[in-house]
Amino acid sequence: MSQSITYYFRYIAKHIYWLLIKLLTLLITLGSYYAYAEYTIVILLIQIFIKSMCSRQFYIDCVDSIYQFYYRYACLLIDYWANIKITLYGDIELVDKLQANNVLALCNHQCGVDFFNVHYLLNRFGKLSRVRHVTTEPFQYIPLAGHSFFMHSCIYLKRGKGDKFDPTQMIKTLTYLETNNIPSWIVLYPEGTFYDKVYTDVLADNRRYMNKIGVQPFKHLLMPRSRALKTIHKQFGHRFDAVLDITIVYPNTRAGNGLRRSTPSLIEYFSGYHNLVDIHVRLIDVRQVPKAEEELDNWLYELYRQKDGQLSQYYEQNRSISEIFDCPPGQEYRSDPRTTLPSLLGTSIVIGFLIPNPLYIYNIIVAIVLIITLIEVFIILTKC
Incomplete structure (x- = not known):
């Protein structure tokens, strides 16, 4: 991949990427409330499973990690959605x-x-x-x-x-x-x-x-x-x-x-x-x-x-x-997107399983965001 192609790809992808991120965050918020009952049931089932199958300390560590993972998504909203200084x-x-x-x-x-x-x-x-x-x-x-x-x-x-x-x-x-x-x-x-x-x-x-x-x-x-x-x-x-x-x-x-x-x-x-x-x-x-x-x-x-x-x-x-x-x-x-972006993508995938099938646009946006992310990571790793 030539330097010029890489440059233009990253320039275009950057603008498309953050536009899709904003749309994705909006859909996550709406989808979360739309699928609140399903979301709560899933979380409760996970909670019961971990409590019954694992040690108490492992359960506590899991809950703390899930909490951090979930609310880092809000940190991303503050930085890149609302652009708060x-x-x-x-x-x-x-x-x-x-x-x-x-x-x-x-x-x-x-x-x-x-x-x-x-x-x-x-x-x-x-x-x-x-x-x-x-x-x-x-x-x-x-x-x-x-x-x-x-x-x-x-x-x-x-x-x-x-x-x-x-x-x-x-x-x-x-x-x-x-x-x-x-x-x-x-x-x-x-x-x-x-x-x-x-x-x-x-x-x-x-x-x-x-x-x-x-x-x-x-x-x-x-x-x-x-x-x-x-x-x-x-x-x-x-x-x-x-x-x-x-x-x-x-x-x-x-x-x-x-x-x-x-x-x-x-x-x-x-x-x-x-x-x-x-x-x-x-x-x-x-x-x-x-x-x-x-x-x-x-x-x-x-x-x-x-x-x-x-x-x-x-x-x-x-x-x-x-x-x-x-x-x-x-x-x-500003928070490090390397810690907040995985939270957004992880939350979007979970919500994607819960919202109704007619919202195929949601799954398409998630797929595009993931693809652009992987390509960007590949470019960085290969130093193209």
Whole structure:
């Protein structure tokens, strides 16, 4: 194959390739929900088979690997579908070098997109298989995502009558993680719900509550709730090697003059409307986290009071993340397609067996993408 033919093939294939990738990702999403029942049955059968035929440790490793494989597909969507520019700040290199099996990550919470950005960040650290989100119990009923979280031993927070906190399910999951010595990077959103100006009732209730307990209401965060943190710290705290303080900022929400636009919805995010994300990470020595419950309350409040002050500088003084957090300029990051593309192709093949036969176009696109991928790999290997 001559150099000129190789060049033109790769030029044309590149544009066709990513066009087909976008179409394929759309069909995967639609197909996944269309074939949700079949997908769930297949996953449950695989789960039962592995549990009955293999050791518990092998089952845990398989579940973690499947979770990582599945959600790397979302990382590919962020990079090549929505073309989101994610910039990382803070102790990124320190976390890269961190030899830790168990970590507690505390993150501000603005919208549903936060889940994907945290996944993206921890995939950057090579810890996506160890992520255990703390989320509310109704989340497990969301098609696909809810079942994957449950299967992966994510921690469901249950509320009883009158919004009363019930730690029973959390304790059960944390005990399971500890008993089986499962490495876990537990992600907790202490605010409990989204901070967004569209949720006027939530913001008003938060202001009333903070005034009631005699503290100044935050401008850009909700009052952090410590009940889940206390439960995690009591049951699992002795296993943590470090704590991460994560702050996610959506630059397109900065409207100027101290004003703030609404945070992105999932549709806005994956359509590329909100195409900028800044993430600051601070590594905290686990020994700084107090053990006494009252001290833990104060520690969490101070952490979020400081974070709110930093966000106030961002929105009201138009300062950069580097200036506010006193850190070097951020580094734009994109996930490695060698790890995310196999996830897309693997997911597409699985879904291809489940969606109805009339969608032959789906199978044709998968075949073309696979062929172009194999030819590109062949060209690289033979150095044509």
